[in-house]
Every structure is written in C-alpha cells, then in structure tokens.
Amino acid sequence: MSSFHLTILTPERAFFEGSAQALVFPTVDGLYGVLAGHQPELAILVEGQLSINIDGVTRQAAASDGFVTILPESVTVILQTVEWPEDIDRRRAEEARREAEEALRQRQSQQEFVLARSMLARAMVRLRVTRCASSHEPQG
Amino acid sequence: MGALQDIRHHRKVVEDTRKITRAMYLIASAKMKRAMRMHDQNERSFERTRSNIRFILESIHTPTSNPFFRPHGERTAYLVIAGDKGLCGGYNHEALRLAESTIEQTPPDKRSLFTIGHMAADHFIRKGQHPDVQYSHVIQDPTLRNAREITTELCYLFSEDALDNVYVVYTQLRNGSILTPTARRLLPVFHEDFMDAAPIETPVHGLMYHPSRFEALDMMVKHYLIGWVYSALVQAFAAEHFARMTAMYAATRNADEMLTRLNIQWGHARQAAITQELTEIVAGAEGGFRG
Structure with a gap:
C-alpha cells in the first residue's frame, strides 16, 4: 500500500x-x-x-x-x-488527580506566596533595623 | 566586639534574603521556559488553522454566515489578564495601566469587565469598578481546558447578542526579552485577521468540502478562537514569569554585592580588633618592663 x-x-x-x-x-x-x-x-x-x-x-x-x-x-x-487508548485510563485518572491537587495547590501556593512574602518582609525589616542600630552606635 | 557581631548578623540576614530571591528566580525561569514551549506548540496548530480559514474566506465571495464575523454595536467586554502575585517588577502595573486606558474608550454603561488574576481583580475593585466576571487561578495554570472554558463563555455571550466586541488586554513577551502590554480584539473576527496567514498550497481544481464549506469554517473559527485565547494565556504566563525572573535575578545580584562588601567590612573590623588587642598587650608589656 x-x-x-x-x-x-x-x-x-x-x-x-x-x-x-x-x-x-x-x-x-x-x-x-x-x-x-x-x-x-x-x-x-x-x-x-x-x-x-x-x-x-x-x-x-x-x-x-x-x-x-x-x-x-x-x-x-x-x-x-x-x-491513544493506553494513555486514556491513566490520563483520565491523572487529570482527576491533578484537578484535586490543583485545587489544593492553588490554595497552598497562595499561602506559600504569602509566607515567602512575609519572610522576605521580615528579612527586610531585620536588615533595616540592623542598619539603623549599627549607624547609631558605630562601636560596640 | 559589637561591630563584628553587627556585621555578622547583617550578613546572615542578607544571606537568608538571597536564598529566597534565588529560589524564586529559579522557579520563575523554569515556569517561563515551560510556557514558551507551550506557546510554540500551540503556534503550529494555530497558524495552520488560520491558513485554512484564509483559504475558505478567499474562496467564498458572499459575506459569511458565521456569527463571529458579524460586526455590530458598541457593547464591549474587556478581558484583562494580570498575575496573581506581585514581586515581578512592573509587569502587573504596566498591564493594568494599559487596561485602564483601554476600557475608558467605552462608556461605563456599555462595557463589561472580565479579569484573570487576583492583581487585576483587586486593582479594579480598588478603583471602584467591580469586575463582572473573575476567573481566579487560571493564570497559574494556563491549560487548554481553561482557555476552552473562557472562550466558550465569551462566544456564548457574543452569539446570544449580549456582547458586541471582546478585547483582551495581556502582556506579550517579544523576542523572549521585551515585555509589551497589548490590547487586541478577539471578537468579532474580520477577513483581514487571516490575510497574513501562510497560504496553503492548493491543487488546481480546488478543494472539496465535507459536509460543507460553511460548516468547515464554523469549526475552524471555533478552533481559532480557542487557540487565540490559549496563546494569550500562555504568553501572559511567560511574561509574568520573565518579569519575576528578571526582578529576582537583580535582587540576588544585589545581595551578592552586599555580601562582598560586608565580607570586606568584616575583615577590616576583625583586623582592627586584632590590632587593638595587640597594641594593648604590647603597651601592657612595655609598661611592665618600665615599672
């Protein structure tokens, strides 16, 4: 053919x-x-x-x-x-799983972001505070 | 000794911050690369679809019966795509600024607002214009399925005569490095939208259609619109992560510079402390001899 x-x-x-x-x-x-x-x-x-x-x-x-x-x-x-048929069951199952995970992760990722952001903010505050402290009293 | 401790503490804080910015940089760059691949893949079937539509449009001489080619009134929906998060330089700001000036072209009673991404929704709520529809989380997961859902909804509103125009405001990533906020028309579609598509090489006798060219056109336009929205989502995603990647790269580099400076300062302070101690010992010893 x-x-x-x-x-x-x-x-x-x-x-x-x-x-x-x-x-x-x-x-x-x-x-x-x-x-x-x-x-x-x-x-x-x-x-x-x-x-x-x-x-x-x-x-x-x-x-x-x-x-x-x-x-x-x-x-x-x-x-x-x-x-392909061999991908279907797995894919369907995976999709269902992904959906559930996604719902969770969306919530989680938003939380993680908030966490990371507050970590960053805290770090920044520490930085600022130490800088102030070291400029006020240059010698210990 | 206090100066030494201060510097050590300062260094520790900078190191911690650097860890965060570095991790965010790596994540953003991986996500951006993934989005670029998705975009390239979509481009292939999207361009083919456009070529086919062009071919059909050129072969018919009467106006098409396809409802999406029908231009009508003034009522306009704006779909604004921004991120869910900040920490990505001017990305959200630029996109929202363009969105704001774009929606003002339509009087408030004739426009409706659709938003993707928390930043976009929050921005317009703050401005006192509540979005009519908010798609949340779509931008963190720009899948074809999400694109299909959004497109179906917009097309439904359009074909039910609830909307006359649909514009999408999103950020393009040009040449892999230039962020360009753009406002583009999704609906209605015009003949001109397809005239720059690559022509398909057709045999002399033309093509047959099964079942008919109008049904073929309807199907292709549906695929075209989904591909269009998917492409916008993926591009916005790539642009957001590119912006975040750049911002976090700069932050990491700044931290590196700061650490170098702190290390030098620490060395100096340490040296000064040792010298002082030595001087004291020597002075003490000399005093001892004399006495």
Whole structure:
C-alpha cells in the first residue's frame, strides 16, 4: 500500500507525524476513509475514534472534534484532544488527580506566596533595623 | 566586639534574603521556559488553522454566515489578564495601566469587565469598578481546558447578542526579552485577521468540502478562537514569569554585592580588633618592663 504524510496536531502537542497508509475518521454522516492519492478535501471531524494504519498495523485513538485538510502531498488533522487508548485510563485518572491537587495547590501556593512574602518582609525589616542600630552606635 | 557581631548578623540576614530571591528566580525561569514551549506548540496548530480559514474566506465571495464575523454595536467586554502575585517588577502595573486606558474608550454603561488574576481583580475593585466576571487561578495554570472554558463563555455571550466586541488586554513577551502590554480584539473576527496567514498550497481544481464549506469554517473559527485565547494565556504566563525572573535575578545580584562588601567590612573590623588587642598587650608589656 502506498503511504502519505500524516500530521495530527492539537494546541498542546504534535500527536502524530509520519507516513501512514490509511486514516479513518468519524464525520457527521459516518466514517470517512483516506488513502494515499485521495482527492483534495477539507472535512469536519466529530468526536469519535480515529483509525490510523501505520505500516500495516491499525491503531485507534480517541479524538475530539476538529478538521482534516487533505492535500495531494499531506494530510493534516487539527483537533483539541486526541489520545491513544493506553494513555486514556491513566490520563483520565491523572487529570482527576491533578484537578484535586490543583485545587489544593492553588490554595497552598497562595499561602506559600504569602509566607515567602512575609519572610522576605521580615528579612527586610531585620536588615533595616540592623542598619539603623549599627549607624547609631558605630562601636560596640 | 559589637561591630563584628553587627556585621555578622547583617550578613546572615542578607544571606537568608538571597536564598529566597534565588529560589524564586529559579522557579520563575523554569515556569517561563515551560510556557514558551507551550506557546510554540500551540503556534503550529494555530497558524495552520488560520491558513485554512484564509483559504475558505478567499474562496467564498458572499459575506459569511458565521456569527463571529458579524460586526455590530458598541457593547464591549474587556478581558484583562494580570498575575496573581506581585514581586515581578512592573509587569502587573504596566498591564493594568494599559487596561485602564483601554476600557475608558467605552462608556461605563456599555462595557463589561472580565479579569484573570487576583492583581487585576483587586486593582479594579480598588478603583471602584467591580469586575463582572473573575476567573481566579487560571493564570497559574494556563491549560487548554481553561482557555476552552473562557472562550466558550465569551462566544456564548457574543452569539446570544449580549456582547458586541471582546478585547483582551495581556502582556506579550517579544523576542523572549521585551515585555509589551497589548490590547487586541478577539471578537468579532474580520477577513483581514487571516490575510497574513501562510497560504496553503492548493491543487488546481480546488478543494472539496465535507459536509460543507460553511460548516468547515464554523469549526475552524471555533478552533481559532480557542487557540487565540490559549496563546494569550500562555504568553501572559511567560511574561509574568520573565518579569519575576528578571526582578529576582537583580535582587540576588544585589545581595551578592552586599555580601562582598560586608565580607570586606568584616575583615577590616576583625583586623582592627586584632590590632587593638595587640597594641594593648604590647603597651601592657612595655609598661611592665618600665615599672
């Protein structure tokens, strides 16, 4: 099977870049397949499963909505999020954890900042006080 | 002996302060680098989206049906992005000063205010203009998800005809070292916004659309707006941490200078104390011989 250059991008990362033999993506009226030499087209992708055939192996990925630009030389998919299945459970779990941690940390980081700031302020006061003291009584 | 002790104490205090400023410097520089990477990554899909939109706009000759291209009245929302914290030089001050002069272009009854970052919210509350919407903590964590939420909300207000314009005031980090507060229009979008995007190389027969070019345009504009807001968030984050990094670097260097001076002073004081002691001993010994 001949191959084409496939790029899958999200604002956060380049998910896939390389040559692929086939791409199947979901559209409003069903699955849509792309092989090398497909006619140039702009298509909308709805939330669903992407299938990518890379060197004879078909891999699935979970995708958000986005769009596909099919040009003679290359195919570009731009979407918000896309994940391999093996990353999903971990990522979901991680996201949930991150959210909880985030909520905590936001509170914590604000506190830490307040702490650091007051530490800094205290240090400054000490500095000022020692300077005053040493200028008032130069000899001990 | 008192002078020696004073200097030692002074040195200790400066050392402690230096530890704090140095740690803040390191944290800020790591965060800034992360934000720059996020920005570069976003830029790729953002520019591609813009190129695609440009292509569609150039291929249609009638005004688009996309609601975000519709210019209308005067009601303007300002989204002001500043930090949650101080200790970053003039970063917050500059951004807020620009924000203040920008929002004054719209009469008070026609404008609404959205803020990101405690400093922005606090500033406007002090000035007696309570923000209509405050997004707290977003600026410490400029994720795509946060950008999506904010964009969705603004777009909803716009398409429900509650707003006519949306401007965003934030700080750009130009060439990795110049902080530039900017006010830019997010909504409505115009044809001109896309005419500087790189054109896509299209085949002679043009492109097919699936299901239609208008739906394709709607989807791309949605992605464009999210990418835009995400980029602004990430840039503001990078700028804030750049400013903090610079401020803390200067503070650390000042502390270093001060420590050098204190060390010299301490050496002198110590030497003076030894000399004095010696003089006293010698004087005492001489007195002893004579007596």
